[in-house]
Amino acid sequence: MRDTRTTDDLFAQLGPLKRYAYSLTRDRGEAEDLVHDALVKAIERERQFRPGRNARSWLFSILHNTFVDRRRACAVRAGVEMPSDASVDVAQPASQHDTLRLQDVRRSFLxxxxxxxxxLHLVAIEGLSYEDAATALGIPVGTLVSRVSRARAQLRAIDADESDNVVRFRAKGGSPDASV
Structure with missing residues (x-):
C-alpha cells in the first residue's frame, strides 16, 4: 500500500510543477497534461525514489524528462505545431502600468x-538550489550556472532596451501645485 506521507509530499508540489510545466509549454492545457503525465510516472516509479534525495528536484526531473520526451515525439510527427501562447490569470487587479510591465516580463521570459x-525558472521562481536544479535538468552545475547567467543577462538587456525607448518630460517653470 502506498505511503500516505509520500503521496501528500507529491501533491504538495502540484503548484510548483504546474508553474514549471507552463513555463516549458507556454500553454495552460498542455501544462496540465504534462503535470498529469509526470505525476503518473512519479507514482509508478515511487519505489525508485531514494530516501534522502530531494523529492522536489526528483519530481522536477521527471516533469522535465516527460516534456523532452513529448517534444521528441512531436518532432517526429512532421507538421504538428505546439501552441505557443496562452492567457495568464491575474490574482489581483493591477494598475495598467503594472499589467503592461508584467506582460513585457512574461513575453521576455517566454x-x-x-x-x-x-x-532560470527552477532557480529563480521555484527556488531550487543550483545543485537540485542541475539534477532535475540532468546537466552539470556549471552548465546550469551558465544558463541562468545568460538568461538573466538577456532579460536585463531587454529591460535596458525598453527603458531607452522611454520618452521623459521635464516641466519647466511654474510650481508643482499649479493646475494644468
Missing amino acids: ALPEDQRAA
Whole structure:
C-alpha cells in the first residue's frame, strides 16, 4: 500500500510543477497534461525514489524528462505545431502600468531559449538550489550556472532596451501645485 506521507509530499508540489510545466509549454492545457503525465510516472516509479534525495528536484526531473520526451515525439510527427501562447490569470487587479510591465516580463521570459528558461525558472521562481536544479535538468552545475547567467543577462538587456525607448518630460517653470 502506498505511503500516505509520500503521496501528500507529491501533491504538495502540484503548484510548483504546474508553474514549471507552463513555463516549458507556454500553454495552460498542455501544462496540465504534462503535470498529469509526470505525476503518473512519479507514482509508478515511487519505489525508485531514494530516501534522502530531494523529492522536489526528483519530481522536477521527471516533469522535465516527460516534456523532452513529448517534444521528441512531436518532432517526429512532421507538421504538428505546439501552441505557443496562452492567457495568464491575474490574482489581483493591477494598475495598467503594472499589467503592461508584467506582460513585457512574461513575453521576455517566454522568448528565452528553452534551456535558459527552464534553468532560470527552477532557480529563480521555484527556488531550487543550483545543485537540485542541475539534477532535475540532468546537466552539470556549471552548465546550469551558465544558463541562468545568460538568461538573466538577456532579460536585463531587454529591460535596458525598453527603458531607452522611454520618452521623459521635464516641466519647466511654474510650481508643482499649479493646475494644468
